[in-house]
Amino acid sequence: MSKIAGLKGRSPETYPTPKSLGLVHTYANVNSSSVTLHTNPTLESLLSTPADVLPGNKAIVMYSGELETSGASVLVYIYVILDGNPVSVYSMQIEVTSGNSPVPFSLAFETGSLGASPDPHTIDIQAVASIDGTATVAANGSVVVISTYN
Amino acid sequence: MGKIAGIRGKSPEAYPPDNEGQPSISTQGVTNAGPLTSIASPFSLLPDGPIEAGGDGERIIVMFSGQLQWPNTEETGATSTVTVGIYMDGTLEYSIKALVLTAPFSPNPPEPVPFSLFWETPSTGAHEIDIKVQPSASTNVYAANNSLVLITTPV
Numbered sequence: 001m002s003k004i005a006g007l008k009g010r011s012p013e014t015y016p017t018p019k020s021l022g023l024v025h026t027y028a029n030v031n032s033s034s035v036t037l038h039t040n041p042t043l044e045s046l047l048s049t050p051a052d053v054l055p056g057n058k059a060i061v062m063y064s065g066e067l068e069t070s071g072a073s074v075l076v077y078i079y080v081i082l083d084g085n086p087v088s089v090y091s092m093q094i095e096v097t098s099g100n101s102p103v104p105f106s107l108a109f110e111t112g113s114l115g116a117s118p119d120p121h122t123i124d125i126q127a128v129a130s131i132d133g134t135a136t137v138a139a140n141g142s143v144v145v146i147s148t149y150n
Numbered sequence: 151m152g153k154i155a156g157i158r159g160k161s162p163e164a165y166p167p168d169n170e171g172q173p174s175i176s177t178q179g180v181t182n183a184g185p186l187t188s189i190a191s192p193f194s195l196l197p198d199g200p201i202e203a204g205g206d207g208e209r210i211i212v213m214f215s216g217q218l219q220w221p222n223t224e225e226t227g228a229t230s231t232v233t234v235g236i237y238m239d240g241t242l243e244y245s246i247k248a249l250v251l252t253a254p255f256s257p258n259p260p261e262p263v264p265f266s267l268f269w270e271t272p273s274t275g276a277h278e279i280d281i282k283v284q285p286s287a288s289t290n291v292y293a294a295n296n297s298l299v300l301i302t303t304p305v
Contacts, residue, residue: 023174024303026211028270030244062213062268066246102231102247106215106266140246144211144268146301 027051027145034137035127037076043126046078046141052120057147059111063125065141067094068101071134080109081124088126096136176302178203184294185219192235192242192282195296200237200278203300210271211303212236214281216296217262220252220289230287236269237280244269250291262294274305 031048038044046065053059067076074096079088090109107125114121123145129136182197194200195216204210218232229252235245248263271277281298285291 026209026270026303028209028211028272030269064246064266064268066248100249100251102249104234104246104248104263104265106268108268140244142244142267142269144213144270146211146303 023149025054025057025147027053027143027147029143031141031143032139034139035141037127037129037136037138039130039132040077040128043079043081043128044138046125046127046138047143050122050124051143051145053111053114053123053145053147054149055114055116055119055121057149058113059121059123060146060148061090061109061111061123061125062107062144062146063141064104064106065138066102066104067096067136067138068103069096069098069134069136070101071098071136072131073097074134074136075130076136076138077128077130078105078107079126079128080107081126082111082114083118083121084124102139174304178300178302180298182296184296185292186294186296187290187292192233192237192284195234195281195283195293196298200240200280201298201300202276202278204271204274204276204302206276207274208302208304209274210277210279211301212267212269212271212279213299213301214297215264215266216281217264217294218248218250218283219262219292219294220250230285230289230291232263232283232285232291234265234267234281234283236267237282238271238277240278240280242282243271250285252289 035044035046061080076094076096078092080090082089094105096103230250231247232250233245233247235242248265250263283293
């Protein structure tokens with residue numbers, strides 16, 4: 001079908017609303033409070049507020065912080081949680097002992113292109129410890145999320 | 151297919167907006183292999199001190215990675231909790247702590263402690279960004295393989 005003269009470029013089908021390709025949005029938050037960690041299934045958020053990401057965007061998640069224990073050696077599992085789902089999109093494990101804490105850690109991860117719902121998507125950083133009651137804590141967490149429309 | 155008379159430049163295909171598809175960011179990066187050593191109050195891990203970045207309506211994302219270690223051959227060190235922080239305009243804004251071991255603690259010689267920092271300036275504008283380290287014990291600490299990346303983004 002040929003285009004129609006005089007349309008002035010406003011047909012939604014022919015000229016859909018331009019997307020801001022390549023433009024970036026950022027979210028950042030520092031949680032200086034200590035978070036006491038527990039064993040599975042009690043995941044504790046390391047953020048004071050989960051990050052929001054718009055549908056259709058990819059999100060680059062960067063987090064830095066520290067872990068500490070005053071008791072026995074403990075394995076800490078760190079998860080990147082998308083939309084509160086029980087299955088993480090990325091995880092890592094860190095051994096923390098009284099002999100090496102505080103131990104700094106960080107992660108960097110990019111999500112796939114996020115779907116139309118929910119709007120907005122949420123990204124959280126959560127953690128559990130392999131042993132309870134050892135006063136394992138995460139502190140001085142800083143998260144930066146860069147989202148781009150793709 | 152030819153262009154259509156009367157469109158007057160409204161065709162996104164023929165006349166896309168100038169800034170569409172262009173990332174509105176700028177970046178700066180610097181590395182400092184070191185090793186650096188000092189017992190002075192917070193000392194910079196950057197080769198030439200603070201870096202100025204940002205501007206009106208812009209925020210700065212700070213990304214830094216490096217490693218810490220005690221010099222195990224030069225002195226009798228002391229295990230220390232080392233603070234590494236991001237300074238904005240001379241003020242400590244965000245920091246983490248790391249335990250840096252020294253002999254005779256295992257492993258001997260003590261292994262390096264890698265770390266990274268991620269942080270974004272809470273306000274817009276031009277700022278001087280620095281990364282400084284301070285040991286809690288009055289003994290030298292080595293810092294090496296430092297790398298800083300700044301991403302400036304519009305808000």
